[in-house]
Amino acid sequence: MKGTALMADGDLTCLPARVRTAPGRAGALRTIARDTLVEALRGRWLWLAVCAALAVAACAGFARSLALAEEQEVTLAFAAPLARLAAVVIVVLTTVASVVREKSEGTMLLALAAPVSRASWLLGKTLGFAALAALTGLLLALPVLWAAPPAAGAAWTLSLIVELALIATVSAAIARVLGQIAPAAGAALAFYVLARVLHVVLLLGERAQNYSELQALAPLVRVLGAIVPRLDLFTRTDWLLGAMPSGPALAGVVLQALLYSALALTAAVLDLRRAPLG
Amino acid sequence: MAAARIVRLPGRSPVASQSVRTGTLAARLRRPAPGWLFAALLALQASWSLHLANDRALQPSPGAPPSAIALRLASLDEPELAGYATALYLQGFDAQAGALLGLRLADAAAICAWLELAYSLNPRSGYALMLAAFDYAGPAHVHDEATRARADAQPAPAPQPVAPLLLDLVERAYVADPARHWRWLAHAAYVARFTLHDDERALRYARRLRAAPDAAGVPRWARELDSFVLRRQDAAEAQRALLGGLAFGSGGSGGTDAKVLDRMAARLASPADIHEEPGNGRLDPARQAAGR
Numbered sequence: 391m392k393g394t395a396l397m398a399d400g401d402l403t404c405l406p407a408r409v410r411t412a413p414g415r416a417g418a419l420r421t422i423a424r425d426t427l428v429e430a431l432r433g434r435w436l437w438l439a440v441c442a443a444l445a446v447a448a449c450a451g452f453a454r455s456l457a458l459a460e461e462q463e464v465t466l467a468f469a470a471p472l473a474r475l476a477a478v479v480i481v482v483l484t485t486v487a488s489v490v491r492e493k494s495e496g497t498m499l500l501a502l503a504a505p506v507s508r509a510s511w512l513l514g515k516t517l518g519f520a521a522l523a524a525l526t527g528l529l530l531a532l533p534v535l536w537a538a539p540p541a542a543g544a545a546w547t548l549s550l551i552v553e554l555a556l557i558a559t560v561s562a563a564i565a566r567v568l569g570q571i572a573p574a575a576g577a578a579l580a581f582y583v584l585a586r587v588l589h590v591v592l593l594l595g596e597r598a599q600n601y602s603e604l605q606a607l608a609p610l611v612r613v614l615g616a617i618v619p620r621l622d623l624f625t626r627t628d629w630l631l632g633a634m635p636s637g638p639a640l641a642g643v644v645l646q647a648l649l650y651s652a653l654a655l656t657a658a659v660l661d662l663r664r665a666p667l668g
Numbered sequence: 669m670a671a672a673r674i675v676r677l678p679g680r681s682p683v684a685s686q687s688v689r690t691g692t693l694a695a696r697l698r699r700p701a702p703g704w705l706f707a708a709l710l711a712l713q714a715s716w717s718l719h720l721a722n723d724r725a726l727q728p729s730p731g732a733p734p735s736a737i738a739l740r741l742a743s744l745d746e747p748e749l750a751g752y753a754t755a756l757y758l759q760g761f762d763a764q765a766g767a768l769l770g771l772r773l774a775d776a777a778a779i780c781a782w783l784e785l786a787y788s789l790n791p792r793s794g795y796a797l798m799l800a801a802f803d804y805a806g807p808a809h810v811h812d813e814a815t816r817a818r819a820d821a822q823p824a825p826a827p828q829p830v831a832p833l834l835l836d837l838v839e840r841a842y843v844a845d846p847a848r849h850w851r852w853l854a855h856a857a858y859v860a861r862f863t864l865h866d867d868e869r870a871l872r873y874a875r876r877l878r879a880a881p882d883a884a885g886v887p888r889w890a891r892e893l894d895s896f897v898l899r900r901q902d903a904a905e906a907q908r909a910l911l912g913g914l915a916f917g918s919g920g921s922g923g924t925d926a927k928v929l930d931r932m933a934a935r936l937a938s939p940a941d942i943h944e945e946p947g948n949g950r951l952d953p954a955r956q957a958a959g960r
Contacts (some may be wrong), residue, residue, distance in 0.1 A: 453946050457755050459798050459925045467790075471746040531896045586744045594737060631792060 391443065411537045418506045419514040426488065426518025427525075433483050439529045442476040447533040448485035463631055465537045470627045474550060477530040478582055481523050481554045483559045488519075489565035508662050516559055516655055523554035538630045545635055549625040556619065557582055559651040563658040585621035588614060619650045729775030730761050733785040740789070752789025752946045755799060766835060776808040776830035784837060797852040798928065800834040805859045808834055831864055835890050839873060846884035851914060853877060853891050854897070858910050862903040870898050888914040907936055 422458055430436075450469035452562050457464040501511055531547040538546065561578040568574040592615055624643050629635050635643075674852040733754070736747075743750040758779065784806070786796035812829035819826035835856040842853040853873050861870035874894040880886040889896045890913065895912070900906040911932045 453752070453756065456760065457752075457795075457927075458759065458803075458931065459928045460793060460795050461927065463748075463793060464756075467746075467748040467752045471743065471749045475744065477854065565700075583744065587741050589744055622745050626903050627746055628792070631748060633792070 412528060415510060415623065418510060419506075419517060422501075422506075422511060422514025423521060425520035426515055427521055428516075429488055430484050433484065433487065435480070435526075438480055438484075439477075439526050441482060443529050443532055444471070446472045446476055446530065447536075450533055450537070461658070465471075466630045469533045469537065469565040470546065470630055473534055474528040474553075474625050477526050477550060477554055478557055479579070480530075481519075481526050481558050482575055482578045482582070484522060484526075485519050485558045486565040486571055489515075489562050490569060490571050490574065493566070493569055496573070507660050512655060512662060513657050515562065516569050516658075518653070519558040519562055520555040520651075521556045524551045526553045527551040530607050534630065542630045544633055546625060547642055548642065549629075549635075549643050552644050553621060553624040556647040556650050556654075559654040559658075560632055561663070563654040566658050566661055581618070582621065584614070585618045588618055589620065589622050620644055623624060664666075694697065701944050717892070720778060727730060729778045730758060730782055731778060733778070733782045736785055736788050739785070746795070746884060747789045751786050751788075751793060752795065754782060754789060755793075756788040757794045758786065760801075774812040776804070777827075779804055779808070780830050780833050780837070785833065787837060787841060791841065791844060792848060794841075794849055794852055797838045797849055801838050801852045801856045801859055801926075803933070805831050805834045806863050807863055807892060832860075832866065832869065835864075835869065835873075842876060846880045848878060848952055849883060850880060850886045850890055854893055854910065854913070857893055858897055861898045867898075870894075874915065887913070887917045904936060907932070911936065 435573075446469055449472055450465045453468040454461050454465040498511070502508060506514075527547065527550040531543070531550055534546060535543040557578070560581060561574070564578050564581070565574040568577060587609070591611060595611055623639070623646075626633075626635070734742075736750075739750040739754065740747055743753075761779075780800075783796045783800050786799075787793075809829075809831040810829050816826045817828070838852045838856040839847065842849045854877060857870045857873035857877070860866045860873060873895060877886055878891045878892050880891065897906045897909050900909065906941075911929065915929050916931070
């Protein structure tokens, strides 16, 4: 039995059987998470991540070759943001495709027929996506770790992993609601971009207070600022360039990721209870 | 569940076969595209691209820089990336379409604005300061002199010289973060003394270095820059002293970038390049054709 990918080929009883025979709830969660990873592997996710890491290393190497000084800093200043963005795109696309495929092929309905709760099913999938995010983060961090000081590189990589886990959970929730790959991937990436730049927009808004037509938008932007996580505080490139994050700052990043992932997971559970056959 | 069975349909329907035999245009369009058509279209695309690549003219100015906030938004709030990318873009600006534009011909005021932008995005880095003090101040001074000569010949007032503005950028950066940027202020003092011949400015920079806080880690030779470098009569001798200080006397503030020292040594070896080459010292045969 090979999990969800085989189920799509016709073996429709495999996942419920595995879940049924798994030792308890933890075993079921592990099985669901492992199947999520196996499905991603069969979707060439690993190849995509390796190719992206090589492309990031090539871009950073090119920038380094142009640098007349500060070669290490230039390398990191290019490698870190590119690796971060590439990792986010890979995680969003893989997660959204997995959720939408699961919905369109009816795999989820079969799984829900097994003796696991819907929340457990979603939690297992989320753990699988978090593992996918962690592996993607580690792979994409390799070009950065090659050039970064060890402590700063470790802090940056940890932050990248929790950021990817957060965005994977949010992407999965969005994909369950929207149900189509293109709108869901677009919405998840738009959410990510918004979370990265919203504080810059707020800064612009403070400067543009004299423009009455923009003032009408100010409450909306402030509400968005309260709802959207501050991803600009995650995985900062300046950590690698001498401004090491403090312990509380790093702990705040991890806590924010946990909180927002729990929020997105709860939203997904609510959506599944509302429209389980969608 | 029964496995799906693949059913092969006949390659050509009787109607299609008849159409092909009769050779109508519709039937030909329904045929798969032949390899020669793909090769011909690829060759057409390549020739079109080559035509576009040869259709570029040297631009003397990089134009007005974008705003810092626009670059932060465009880079997803990665100011370090935006700062280095701005500096690298500016550094490569004079290499256009396979030729090198003489820096004396470039728009010095625009270059100064781009350097200000690069520094404001990434103030921890000294890259923009290096470009300002080491690479662009000399050519900007030549540009200023030419502009002043043209203005003297005409009744129009001379525009503000750009080279002092570049050095003042270094001074501002030093005031904001002496520990990081004292090296480039020392170099700016050298440029002010021996290139701009502005002794007052050079001594002002030297006084700033002398008054540096202890925590900045400015070494003794840099604090005594006026006697160690600026009072020398010969520019090459002064540059040698500066290079020696940076190479062997960086105090407790970390070593000077080896690539910077290499470039300084290369400039000492070929002083003719002082006002010309922002890059790695390699001479391009196309330089003469580009107007140097």
